[in-house]
Each structure stands twice: as structure tokens, then as C-alpha cells.
């Protein structure tokens with residue numbers, strides 16, 4: 109097996125008394141889509157914050173490829189090829205859609221590129237080409253999610269972290285996002301997804317990691333996760349019963 | 351086209367009454383100060399409430415340098431003084447940048463106010479700085495120009511230089527990065543914008559330019575004390591020009607300073623007793639009517655700027 113693109117080793121994060129992440133270890137194989145699931149407050153966003161350098165782990169280590177990255181500043185990680193879509197979409201509201209995406213192209217991962225071409229490509233991939241001139245502040249939730257993805261794609265990541273990109277979207281919009289994530293993966297980008305929409309997660313994921321109260325309680329391909337009694341108890345419980 | 355405009359602008363002091371030359375000087379100085387401030391304040395959203403610190407520091411460091419080390423060479427002294435003032439301010443900014451730029455929003459603004467107060471007190475109370483006694487600057491004369499005409503043209507050049515720097519920054523990659531910082535710093539970092547480096551660079555550049563402008567201002571006064579250069583009013587005005595003209599834009603400082611200076615010096619100049627009151631009231635009205643500044647009026651119409659919140 110080749111080196112995974114992302115690996116967490118016994119990562120623990122405490123906020124004063126609260127253990128938000130408890131001895132979590134998992135690995136995202138290169139070129140895959142993996143999902144991190146779990147009930148509200150399970151610690152999913154905290155893991156994203158740890159991987160993207162907004163937080164440093166209390167214990168344990170994080171590796172991006174072969175490089176240890178826990179505690180590395182966010183900017184540096186972005187330049188190394190980690191991009192992230194936030195759970196709460198944060199567009200630059202005063203700028204146009206295109207200008208938003210262009211900032212991803214101007215910065216993002218180090219290396220030569222054609223700014224205009226990268227911007228256009230990211231807009232096209234996310235179906236935003238026709239809205240490029242609109243102010244980002246005027247967009248509906250569905251399009252804001254795409255914009256968030258477009259900006260991250262324009263940053264030319266090696267690893268894309270998407271925090272609930274389908275939250276608040278209807279079935280068609282969710283389908284569009286899933287399609288975009290697959291297209292991104294097909295280009296060789298590894299994806300780590302946090303998502304509550306189980307349908308989407310089951311269809312799109314190569315591997316699923318289940319968190320509950322900060323701890324990893326299960327990991328495996330979708331079929332295995334769907335049938336895992338611990339997962340059903342912790343997370344799928346209500347849905348499985350109905 | 352712009353060359354012709356510049357030549358006309360440079361010739362203005364030879365064609366109008368001295369009073370209007372001084373008004374012109376003030377507009378240019380104000381615009382240049384507004385531009386220097388906006389490199390960090392308008393572009394990156396880090397509003398300094400204490401940029402007068404750099405006017406004072408620039409003025410006094412150059413003043414001491416010129417009077418102590420450049421005796422008998424006023425013109426060369428002035429030229430080098432500009433550099434000394436700029437470099438001293440750049441160094442001072444570099445020293446405080448690291449701690450102070452970790453503060454966001456109002457905390458940064460207030461911290462800068464503090465920096466300004468500390469520097470003013472030091473200048474005033476440490477005798478070698480001659481802040482309380484005052485400092486007489488060497489008179490400079492060149493090309494047989496009257497002093498007000500000379501300083502007008504010096505300020506014109508300075509404004510063009512600061513304007514070009516601001517233009518280059520705003521339209522470059524760094525300008526896009528600064529805009530991202532202003533809109534959402536956490537997102538900017540995640541997109542790979544070197545937020546710390548950019549903020550520090552802009553802070554230092556803004557301080558250096560403000561310092562050099564302080565040197566010119568000091569020379570135009572001829573005699574400076576702590577209270578004539580470390581003026582809180584300067585700090586506030588730099589913000590006001592930008593707010594009034596259009597925050598984060600390049601024309602904003604020009605429009606804002608022109609409106610403010612003409613209003614306070616020309617229109618209300620004779621109503622001295624109530625002039626501050628009227629100025630204040632007009633400012634409130636303008637900011638309410640045009641939340642994105644005068645430039646925003648052309649783009650969005652009255653009361654249109656903040657409708658989306």
C-alpha cells in the first residue's frame with residue numbers, strides 16, 4: 109500500500125474539561141473519498157480544525173503524506189495542498205463569484221499556473237460559469253455551497269476537506285454536490301467529507317469513519333458500516349428503526 | 351492625459367492666491383495620508399486609530415537628524431530626512447507589528463491609539479527629543495520658489511508616489527490577498543493567503559509612508575512640538591477621509607479629503623465658533639446617507655450601501 113494522503117495517529121484534543129477528540133486514528137488513502145460521520149458534537153469539525161492547523165492536538169500526530177503537520181500554520185498547509193470548505197459557507201460577500209474563485213487560484217497550493225484558466229475551470233466544474241459576475245452575497249445556499257467548493261478547487265488541492273457541503277440542500281442540489289465531489293476525486297484529489305446526509309455518504313464514500321463523543325467507534329467501507337451494530341446504536345439508530 | 355493634468359496641478363500655486371495654495375497643500379497632504387492609512391485600514395480592514403504616531407515619529411526623528419547631523423545642508427538634509435523618518439517609522443512598526451497585529455477589529459484600533467499616546471508622551475517628556483520645547487526645522491528653499499509653492503509641489507509629488515504605490519498594491523496579487531483578509535481572515539488563511547506576512551508588510555509600509563509625509567508636514571510648519579504633530583485629530587481624519595470618500599478604494603481618500611478640507615477651510619472657515627459642530631453634523635449625515643462613501647453613491651445610490659447587511 110502506498111502512503112495514505114492523511115493519517116491521524118492517536119489524536120486527542122481537549123478543550124479545558126471537554127474531550128472533543130479522543131485518541132482518534134485513521135488514514136485516508138490517496139485518491140479516495142472518505143467520510144467522517146457521527147452525531148452532532150461528535151468532534152468532526154474539530155478534526156478538520158486539527159488537520160487544517162486552526163487547532164493543535166493535545167496529544168498525537170497528524171501526517172500529510174510523509175510530513176508531520178500537527179501545529180503547522182494554516183497558510184502553510186494550504187500552500188502544501190490542503191483545502192477546506194467550511195461548515196458555514198464563508199463567501200467574500202462583497203466580491204463577485206468570479207473574484208471569490210480567483211482568490212483561490214491566486215493563492216492556494218504553490219506552483220505555476222494560469223490564474224484565469226484555473227478560475228474558469230473551477231467555475232465550470234461547479235456549474236457556476238453563468239453566475240460568475242454576480243455578487244457572492246446575493247447567492248442562495250445551494251450556490252454558496254458550490255462557490256465554497258469552487259474556491260477550494262481553484263486552490264488546486266491534493267486533499268480537500270468538505271464540512272457538510274450538502275447541509276440545507278434539497279435532493280437535486282445534494283446530487284449536484286456529490287457529482288462535483290466525484291469529479292474532483294476523478295482528477296486525483298483525495299477527499300475527506302463530513303456529511304449528515306447518509307444516502308449521499310453511503311453512495312460516494314470509499315471508506316467511512318464513525319465518531320461518537322470524540323472517539324472513533326467504527327471504520328470501513330459503506331457496506332460494513334451500514335451493518336455495524338455499534339454504528340446503528342450510536343448514529344443510525346433512529347433511522348434504522350423507522 | 352494624466353501627465354498634462356499633473357503639470358497643470360503642479361502649476362496651480364503660481365496662479366492662485368496663497369490661501370488657496372495652502373488649501374491645496376492640505377488636500378494633498380490629507381489625501382496622501384488617507385492613502386497611506388488605507389494600505390492596511392482600507393485594504394485589509396485593520397483600522398488604526400493611532401496613525402498620528404507615525405506622523406509625529408517621522409517628524410521628530412527627521413527633525414532631530416536634520417538639526418543635529420545635517421547642519422548647513424538643508425536641502426540634502428530634507429531629502430535624507432524623508433528617508434530617516436520613513437525608516438524610523440518602519441522599524442517602529444516592525445517592532446510592534448508582531449504582537450499588535452494578532453489583535454483583530456476594535457482591539458487593534460485601540461492598541462494603535464495606545465501606541466500613539468506612548469510615543470507622544472515619550473517625545474514630550476524625554477528631553478533629547480525636544481518635544482515640549484519644540485524643534486525648529488531647517489528652512490529649505492529651492493529653485494527660487496516661495497515656500498508654500500514649494501511645499502505644494504513637494505506634496506503633489508508625494509501624493510503621486512503614494513498613490514502609485516497604493517495602486518500597484520491594490521491591483522496586484524497582494525491586493526487580492528488583503529481583500530480576502532478584510533472579508534474573512536480565517537478563510538483567507540485556508541486559501542493560502544500569507545495573512546501574517548501581508549499584514550506586517552502593509553503595516554510597515556503604511557507607517558513608513560506616513561512617517562515620510564510627517565517629515566514634509568513638519569517642514570511646511572517650520573517649527574514643531576509634540577502637540578503639533580502627534581495629533582489625535584490626524585488619526586481620526588485619516589479614517590474620516592476614507593469613510594467619506596469610500597473605504598478601501600483609491601479615489602476615496604482624494605474625494606474625502608477634498609470634501610472635508612474645502613468644507614472646513616473654505617466654506618466654514620469664517621464660522622469658526624460653530625465650525626466643528628457643523629462639520630460633525632455633516633459627517634454624520636454623509637455617513638448615514640452614503641455608507642459606502644461618496645464613491646459608493648455613484649455605484650449604489652442613496653441609502654443603498656448597507657441594505658443587505
Ligand SMILES: Nc1ncnc2c1ncn2[C@@H]1O[C@H](COP(=O)(O)OP(=O)(O)OP(=O)(O)O)[C@@H](O)[C@H]1O
Nearest residue numbers: 123126128146147148149150151152153154155195
Ligand atoms: N474551540 C472550541 N472550544 C471549546 N469547545 C469546542 C471548540 N470547538 C468545538 N468544541 C466542542 O467540541 C465538541 C465537538 O464539536 P465539533 O464542532 O467538532 O462537532 P461536530 O461533530 O462537527 O458537530 P456538528 O455535526 O454539529 O457540526 C462540541 O462539544 C463542541 O462544543
Ligand SMILES: [Mg+2]
Nearest residue numbers: 152153154195
Ligand atoms: Mg461540525
